[in-house]
Amino acid sequence: xxxxAALQSQIMQEPFGEFSWILTLLFYAFFFVFMxxxxxxxxxxxxxxxxxxxxxxxxxRDEGRKIVIETIKEIGKPQTDPTARVDRFLEYFTISxxxxxxxxxxGKLEHILDVRDTRFKDDxxxxxxxxxxxxxxxxxxTLEAAMALNFIYKVIRHFYLLGKKTLSLYIIMQIQMxxxxxxxxxxxxxxxxxxxxxxxxxxxxxxxxxxxxxxxxHPTRNIAKxxxxxxxxxxxRTAYVIKAEGPGGNVGKPGEAIKTxxxxxxxxxxxxxMVDAALKLEGEAVGEVAEGVGAAIGGPGVxxxxxxxxxxxxxxxxxxxxxxxxIGDAVSPMRKEIFDAVDKAIERIKQVILEKTKEGDRVIxxxxxxxxxxxx
Amino acid sequence: xxxxxSSATTKISSFVLLVIFITLAxxxxxxxxxxxxxxSNGIAAYYLLLIGFLGAALSTYVLFQTRKRIKRLxxxxxxxxxxxxxxxxxxxxVRDFQRGDYIFREVDPCQKCNENMLITxxxxxxxxxxxxxxx
Ligand SMILES: [Zn+2]
Numbered sequence: 001x002x003x004x005a006a007l008q009s010q011i012m013q014e015p016f017g018e019f020s021w022i023l024t025l026l027f028y029a030f031f032f033v034f035m036x037x038x039x040x041x042x043x044x045x046x047x048x049x050x051x052x053x054x055x056x057x058x059x060x061r062d063e064g065r066k067i068v069i070e071t072i073k074e075i076g077k078p079q080t081d082p083t084a085r086v087d088r089f090l091e092y093f094t095i096s097x098x099x100x101x102x103x104x105x106x107g108k109l110e111h112i113l114d115v116r117d118t119r120f121k122d123d124x125x126x127x128x129x130x131x132x133x134x135x136x137x138x139x140x141x142t143l144e145a146a147m148a149l150n151f152i153y154k155v156i157r158h159f160y161l162l163g164k165k166t167l168s169l170y171i172i173m174q175i176q177m178x179x180x181x182x183x184x185x186x187x188x189x190x191x192x193x194x195x196x197x198x199x200x201x202x203x204x205x206x207x208x209x210x211x212x213x214x215x216x217x218h219p220t221r222n223i224a225k226x227x228x229x230x231x232x233x234x235x236x237r238t239a240y241v242i243k244a245e246g247p248g249g250n251v252g253k254p255g256e257a258i259k260t261x262x263x264x265x266x267x268x269x270x271x272x273x274m275v276d277a278a279l280k281l282e283g284e285a286v287g288e289v290a291e292g293v294g295a296a297i298g299g300p301g302v303x304x305x306x307x308x309x310x311x312x313x314x315x316x317x318x319x320x321x322x323x324x325x326x327i328g329d330a331v332s333p334m335r336k337e338i339f340d341a342v343d344k345a346i347e348r349i350k351q352v353i354l355e356k357t358k359e360g361d362r363v364i365x366x367x368x369x370x371x372x373x374x375x376x
Numbered sequence: 377x378x379x380x381x382s383s384a385t386t387k388i389s390s391f392v393l394l395v396i397f398i399t400l401a402x403x404x405x406x407x408x409x410x411x412x413x414x415x416s417n418g419i420a421a422y423y424l425l426l427i428g429f430l431g432a433a434l435s436t437y438v439l440f441q442t443r444k445r446i447k448r449l450x451x452x453x454x455x456x457x458x459x460x461x462x463x464x465x466x467x468x469x470v471r472d473f474q475r476g477d478y479i480f481r482e483v484d485p486c487q488k489c490n491e492n493m494l495i496t497x498x499x500x501x502x503x504x505x506x507x508x509x510x511x
Pocket of ligand 1 (some may be wrong): 462464488489
């Protein structure tokens with residue numbers, strides 16, 4: 001900048017006497033403004049960027065709320081206007097248990113989550129009395145997506161306003177840096193909300209669909225809360241196929257279900273295979289099927305803990321088959337690639353069973369994921 | 377509170393605008409000088425021309441960037457299709473998703489053999505532009 005200004009004044013000295021000093025002065029002024037106020041200008045530009053995203057987040061939140069209210073009115077046939085109740089619902093919070101002394105925390109967490117679930121379902125039933133179990137589950141999922149959108153909007157707004165109040169570059173930078181990822185997540189929740197409201201199967205349901213394709217045509221029974229199991233003969237082995245009970249939107253309690261099946265057969269299980277949708281890395285193809293070991297299950301960790309506890313007791317080998325997709329695919333209506341990957345995953349499961357177990361063995365196949373829009 | 381913050385917004389944008397307009401004015405001056413300098417000093421004229429154009433381009437770009445409001449907002453509704461199949465004769469039909477559809481739901485009987493048909497697939501198709509990258 002300085003070099004440029006010097007060059008400028010040198011070149012212009014002779015030809016235009018009266019103009020050159022004005023120009024030189026202006027260039028110097030410009031230079032000093034940027035030197036001393038560069039960071040402030042940067043801060044303002046960042047603030048504007050955050051402001052733009054905040055507009056979008058607000059729109060997504062409001063739109064989500066609108067969809068929820070419309071859906072409740074449409075399928076719930078409420079006597080009174082559900083708006084006030086929905087607004088109250090969107091502000092619900094959950095306090096996770098104290099972890100200073102972590103022993104036994106899983107049980108506490110599970111209890112809190114159970115209370116939350118019951119409370120939510122009761123509230124949905126009050127908001128929309130004319131709904132069956134499937135619709136209550138779908139509405140609850142829809143409300144949770146709206147809740148997430150509301151929360152994201154409020155957190156970003158908090159940092160935006162705080163940044164504006166303090167004009168601290170570092171407060172604004174924090175939020176500006178993670179903004180692209182936050183926006184992606186918000187958009188994912190927004191598309192999830194629509195899918196939930198309509199009861200469409202979502203990408204996360206890939207595991208549940210694998211289980212559904214295996215159990216279809218075989219009698220199922222309830223094994224744990226919102227979970228069903230069916231005994232399916234596969235390649236001469238008996239497979240206990242577990243999935244959340246569809247077609248309402250819920251993930252069930254696969255941990256409890258696996259534990260129960262293991263206990264019922266007194267540990268006489270040759271292998272457990274878990275199928276789940278998993279987040280892909282950028283560059284990987286949607287619907288890629290991969291294999292590994294371990295308990296393939298997300299969520300707050302209660303189910304994974306339970307599965308690991310019960311297989312440890314009997315030293316049961318555990319395998320995992322995952323179907324890869326990104327966060328947007330996981331919560332929006334299921335893509336064809338993922339749907340097609342389900343058959344590939346079933347082939348993989350059969351292969352694993354053939355290679356690693358003997359005829360007459362008992363195996364557990366658990367299809368993990370939200371079973372919305374998928375029956376059995 | 378809200379009133380205060382909205383006035384702060386206008387202050388920010390007016391400050392940024394001021395900087396942009398000063399830059400724009402400077403670059404325009406440079407351009408005018410360049411034109412008048414062409415006859416007397418060729419090199420200086422080219423320099424001025426360059427600086428003028430750069431400054432003008434930069435300031436208009438920033439101006440449009442800040443002016444640009446968020447593009448039209450909407451939550452996309454992807455088209456989701458439902459595939460219905462007859463297990464007996466293999467008759468297959470594809471239609472748009474309707475609320476209440478779910479995979480493995482029995483729906484109205486088959487047109488050909490009066491057997492109940494089954495929803496076997498619900499998915500959306502995404503046309504992904506294949507970008508050629510090295511990886
Ligand atoms: Zn038929």
